[in-house]
Amino acid sequence: MKQLNEYLKDLDVLEMVGTGDPEISALTFDSRQAADGFIFVAMRGTKVDGHTFIPKAIAAGCQVVVCEEIPVETPDGVIYIRVADTARSLGWLAACHYDYPSQQLQLVGVTGTNGKTTIVTLLYRLAGELGYKSGLCSTVANFVDQTVIAATHTTPDALTLQGMLRQMVDAGCGYCFMEVSSHAVVQNRIAGLRFAGGVFTNITHDHLDYHLTFDAYLKAKKGFFDGLEKDAFALANADDKNGSVMLQNCKAVHKTFSLREMADYRVRVIESLFEGMHLEINGKELWTPFIGRFNAANLVAVYGAALLLNWDQEEVLTALSKLLPVDGRFETIRSRTGITAVVDYAHTPDALQNVLEALNQIRQAQNDLITVVGTGGDRDPFKRPIMAAEAVKSSTKVILTSDNPRSEDPETIIGQMMEGVDFKDRIKVISITNRREAIRTACSMAKKGDVILVAGKGHETYQEVKGVRSHFDDREIIREFFEQL
Numbered sequence: 001m002k003q004l005n006e007y008l009k010d011l012d013v014l015e016m017v018g019t020g021d022p023e024i025s026a027l028t029f030d031s032r033q034a035a036d037g038f039i040f041v042a043m044r045g046t047k048v049d050g051h052t053f054i055p056k057a058i059a060a061g062c063q064v065v066v067c068e069e070i071p072v073e074t075p076d077g078v079i080y081i082r083v084a085d086t087a088r089s090l091g092w093l094a095a096c097h098y099d100y101p102s103q104q105l106q107l108v109g110v111t112g113t114n115g116k117t118t119i120v121t122l123l124y125r126l127a128g129e130l131g132y133k134s135g136l137c138s139t140v141a142n143f144v145d146q147t148v149i150a151a152t153h154t155t156p157d158a159l160t161l162q163g164m165l166r167q168m169v170d171a172g173c174g175y176c177f178m179e180v181s182s183h184a185v186v187q188n189r190i191a192g193l194r195f196a197g198g199v200f201t202n203i204t205h206d207h208l209d210y211h212l213t214f215d216a217y218l219k220a221k222k223g224f225f226d227g228l229e230k231d232a233f234a235l236a237n238a239d240d241k242n243g244s245v246m247l248q249n250c251k252a253v254h255k256t257f258s259l260r261e262m263a264d265y266r267v268r269v270i271e272s273l274f275e276g277m278h279l280e281i282n283g284k285e286l287w288t289p290f291i292g293r294f295n296a297a298n299l300v301a302v303y304g305a306a307l308l309l310n311w312d313q314e315e316v317l318t319a320l321s322k323l324l325p326v327d328g329r330f331e332t333i334r335s336r337t338g339i340t341a342v343v344d345y346a347h348t349p350d351a352l353q354n355v356l357e358a359l360n361q362i363r364q365a366q367n368d369l370i371t372v373v374g375t376g377g378d379r380d381p382f383k384r385p386i387m388a389a390e391a392v393k394s395s396t397k398v399i400l401t402s403d404n405p406r407s408e409d410p411e412t413i414i415g416q417m418m419e420g421v422d423f424k425d426r427i428k429v430i431s432i433t434n435r436r437e438a439i440r441t442a443c444s445m446a447k448k449g450d451v452i453l454v455a456g457k458g459h460e461t462y463q464e465v466k467g468v469r470s471h472f473d474d475r476e477i478i479r480e481f482f483e484q485l
């Protein structure tokens, strides 16, 4: 255990009320978790202000409070530490508490609207193929070497994150690959971390409910690159017009990847089939079971990051072609009757457009492409009509349905999606609120050779309706209906 003064050396303390240097047992930012010997960090949230829970945290045994505003009443025996930004301070306190684990391994962060989970998971698997122990922080799951820890967020809170990194270091991991969400940057969940490198995939429409403007969303992503040190690498997608924005004034070593332009790491799609793609990466050819140009971009980003970590180029290329698609991303299920279903986590307009483009390139023109899609409740409402329009533009039939409606009315969400569909196109659209029914309908409509895309939920094994989560898995449901054909 450490004394308080050790924790304070990383903070810019503006004011302190109370004296002493108590021994600290743990940290918390939630008064409900507080106990004797804890530091309580008061954070201003989106729903409530953590400062209002300071008395509760003290009643539970906290002797040290880190806050942005010192309360009027300051009982004896409690030390109040005022800082400008408690969320940022939490990152540094957590880093100190766990003995700065990010400085003891090579941490690579991946940010962007789409492709983060794919890239970090492939880097983690590639490390395994090459015999390196590593950790993973992703939307689907976290891994400490081979041990899985369930994921609640794409990027966990600073305390959970630093704790997990400590477990990785203790387990002998030399690397950690993590997703850096824009929420995490804004909420300073990544404060106190030292990155060996950062990767930028792309930025398109998402999360405008939280960031309000595209500019603010862009700034959040850029915030991650602005924080990289000069010995780190910054690998950006040259095909995205904001790739260069990420690199502007970034101290790290600039590198790029591209499907089109001259870049440090280049990929070309030689052939694309349902079984996979034939690629050329920096002049070397390889086969991969991945489908879609966007996955060629993901693979070249993985290749670039691997070389920037000084992994052996030949070994990387050999292992790359063995990697299999990630859970819930372009997962293919075939019926005995010759129908192909694809389950994909496309939950943004750009992702949906990309997946549909890939499917249209590889399917036979005479066959139908039936898309089943919804959009999440309590999340960006502006993407709803755009996603419906994308689905209609590139599919022959569309079934609009529910995703995770959360606290919202599912029919209202579908109604907002429908607003994006031109009147003349409505003939090819039906809406079925119950997602299971929607999938069943798609399976019974499809004929031999047709393709069904079930988009939006990918790996998820639940559906949240009116705040209640029940077991739900697009893949299980498709298999069940395919059995009945």
Ligand SMILES: CC(=O)N[C@H]1[C@@H](OP(=O)(O)OP(=O)(O)OC[C@H]2O[C@@H](n3ccc(=O)[nH]c3=O)[C@H](O)[C@@H]2O)O[C@H](CO)[C@@H](O)[C@@H]1O[C@H](C)C(=O)N[C@@H](C)C(=O)N[C@H](CCC(=O)O)C(=O)O
Pocket (backbone or CB within 6 Å): 029, 030, 031, 032, 042, 043, 044, 045, 046, 047, 048, 049, 050, 051, 053, 139, 152, 153, 154, 155, 156, 157, 181, 182, 183, 184
């Ligand atoms: C909008 C958002 O990001 N919210 C996150 C935020 O919660 P919040 O701001 O609502 O917190 P709050 O409820 O207002 O509480 C404020 C403070 O008071 C404290 N409190 C509260 C009650 C109490 O009795 N005592 C107490 O001390 C809370 O612990 C907190 O410190 O801080 C919490 C703790 O870190 C997060 O769990 C929570 O994530 C929510 C659950 C969430 O859904 N977040 C999503 C939107 C998210 O973060 N997504 C991104 C990106 C997704 C992607 O694209 O992949 C992700 O990284 O997962």
Ligand SMILES: Nc1ncnc2c1ncn2[C@@H]1O[C@H](COP(=O)(O)OP(=O)(O)OP(=O)(O)O)[C@@H](O)[C@H]1O
Pocket (backbone or CB within 6 Å): 112, 113, 114, 115, 116, 117, 118, 119, 139, 154, 179, 201, 202, 294, 295, 297, 298, 328, 329, 330, 344, 345, 346, 347, 350, 351, 352, 354, 355, 458
């Ligand atoms: N490089 C890419 N460019 C555009 N779309 C992509 C790319 N990679 C994946 N996608 C699409 O986006 C979906 C989500 O991919 P992935 O889970 O890798 O992204 P993510 O950035 O982790 O998403 P999230 O923000 O939910 O964590 C995929 O199912 C696919 O449809």
Ligand SMILES: N[C@H](CCC[C@H](N)C(=O)O)C(=O)O
Pocket (backbone or CB within 6 Å): 139, 154, 347, 375, 376, 377, 379, 403, 404, 456, 457, 460
């Ligand atoms: N990480 C994304 C995932 C959305 C997935 C979709 N199935 C939904 O629930 O809206 C988010 O929180 O916006």
Ligand SMILES: [Mg+2]
Pocket (backbone or CB within 6 Å): 116, 117, 118, 138, 139, 140, 154, 179
């Ligand atoms: Mg993800």
